[in-house]
């Protein structure tokens with residue numbers, strides 16, 4: 001799996017999306033806190049009720065370095081699922097990044113960490129620590145079902161989910177698409193004539 005993840009990391013997210021017919025990306029309201037962030041790794045999943053992040057902390061005990069912590073926070077925007085301390089824990093434990101359909105607080109110090117967090121933005125209030133929720137179960141995040149171990153790939157374009165049983169097939173299709181894009185750019189993006197010829201060939205026969 002590690003080799004496969006390394007290869008997927010080297011391919012553009014848009015090619016991977018094309019390889020999946022444009023399906024299975026999270027709602028684009030879930031954005032990286034900095035545009036340059038890129039993540040690729042297997043999901044550790046956690047589901048928390050809006051406003052309670054106890055299980056986020058518990059979930060961090062599982063997983064291997066490089067895994068992505070994916071939080072189903074029910075789209076909560078009033079209370080944060082994490083602040084700079086909880087995100088600092090994720091980084092210290094070696095997670096490859098955090099993705100959530102929820103909000104963080106302490107956004108400026110989280111940005112200073114240069115650690116990839118993808119979420120709905122920032123709020124002021126912290127979470128309670130009551131302990132409801134579930135760890136490493138299928139979750140819904142940004143409108144997509146994510147199973148533990150699925151591969152999460154994300155950058156400034158968005159975050160997409162590759163079901164783990166389809167990972168090899170998606171990688172192969174994404175590599176093929178990347179090569180096709182290269183060939184197309186090399187033939188069409190050369191000069192005006194080549195660009196016009198490309199468009200002409202796309203038009204239906206008269």
Ligand SMILES: O=C([O-])CC(=O)C(=O)O
Pocket residue numbers: 053081082083084085086087105106126127
């Ligand atoms: O402790 C929390 O739940 C949230 C917080 O303020 C932090 O992570 O810094």
